Every structure is written in C-alpha cells, then in structure tokens.
Amino acid sequence: MSRYISISVAAKTLGVSIQTLRRWDEEGVLVADRTPKNHRRYDLSKITPELIHDLAIQNNRKTIAYARVSSHDQKADLERQKQVLEMYCAKQGWTFELISDLGSGMNYRKKG
CATH class of the missing domain: 1.10.1660.10 (Multidrug-efflux Transporter Regulator; Chain: A; Domain 2)
Known part of the structure; x- marks a missing residue:
C-alpha cells in the first residue's frame, strides 16, 4: 500500500x-x-x-556564497564568514562556490 x-x-x-x-x-x-x-x-x-x-x-544549479570585509584588520572576520557560509551551504546540500573579498572602495594611492 x-x-x-x-x-x-x-x-x-x-x-x-x-x-x-x-x-x-x-x-x-x-x-x-x-x-x-x-x-x-x-x-x-x-x-x-x-x-x-x-x-x-x-536541477544543476550552483549557489554563490559571498564573504567580504573592508579592511585587512578584519581578516579574521573574513575567515569566520567563509567558514559559516561553507557550513551552511554544505548543510543544505547545495553545490556552491565561495567568493571572498578583502578591501574597500578606498583610494589606496592616497597619502596616509
């Protein structure tokens, strides 16, 4: 039945x-x-x-996970963000790609 x-x-x-x-x-x-x-x-x-x-x-789809911080002082935060995103995507069973970004829209040629 x-x-x-x-x-x-x-x-x-x-x-x-x-x-x-x-x-x-x-x-x-x-x-x-x-x-x-x-x-x-x-x-x-x-x-x-x-x-x-x-x-x-x-249903061949890929999830894009994006982690970003705005300064090098926050590099540890970026690593934590990446770990959380990886664990979440894996738990959901998704096929995913992780993209991370370190930096901001600041002008790096500026003195000081």
Missing part, C-alpha cells in the same frame, strides 16, 4: 524547497497526486534514491 506524504515532508526528503516541488509539478518533472481539496501529496514509494540523484543532476 502506498504511503502519501505532504509537500513539506517531500521537500525535506528530496532536499529542495516547496517552491521547487510546485514548479516541478507544473513542469511535469515530478507530478503530485491531489487530494479532494486540491492539496499535493507525493507517493513515498516513488521517491527513491535514484529519483533524488536524477533530479539533482537535472
């Missing part, structure tokens, strides 16, 4: 947002069954590791 789960449980299981599941339903990528009150329900037996892998490849 099939076990149906809500869209929020399906989103957590697949590691995507609810909005992504709604878009996939509209695009026909992962179609949900509907309740009499038109709520989306997903058949848990159809959410397999192979499906998760295929959807991850199909």
Whole structure:
C-alpha cells in the first residue's frame, strides 16, 4: 500500500524547497497526486534514491556564497564568514562556490 506524504515532508526528503516541488509539478518533472481539496501529496514509494540523484543532476544549479570585509584588520572576520557560509551551504546540500573579498572602495594611492 502506498504511503502519501505532504509537500513539506517531500521537500525535506528530496532536499529542495516547496517552491521547487510546485514548479516541478507544473513542469511535469515530478507530478503530485491531489487530494479532494486540491492539496499535493507525493507517493513515498516513488521517491527513491535514484529519483533524488536524477533530479539533482537535472536541477544543476550552483549557489554563490559571498564573504567580504573592508579592511585587512578584519581578516579574521573574513575567515569566520567563509567558514559559516561553507557550513551552511554544505548543510543544505547545495553545490556552491565561495567568493571572498578583502578591501574597500578606498583610494589606496592616497597619502596616509
């Protein structure tokens, strides 16, 4: 017997947002069954590791994480920002690239 789960449980299981599941339903990528009150329900037996892998490849997106401080005195803060961003992106299971910037819009040719 099939076990149906809500869209929020399906989103957590697949590691995507609810909005992504709604878009996939509209695009026909992962179609949900509907309740009499038109709520989306997903058949848990159809959410397999192979499906998760295929959807991850199909949804080939990269997140850009950006860390910045304005002076060399804040270099330790920049390292902490980078660590926090890396941990967050990894925890979310995202493919990501971290960009960091040290400096400001100051004129470095100015005396003093």
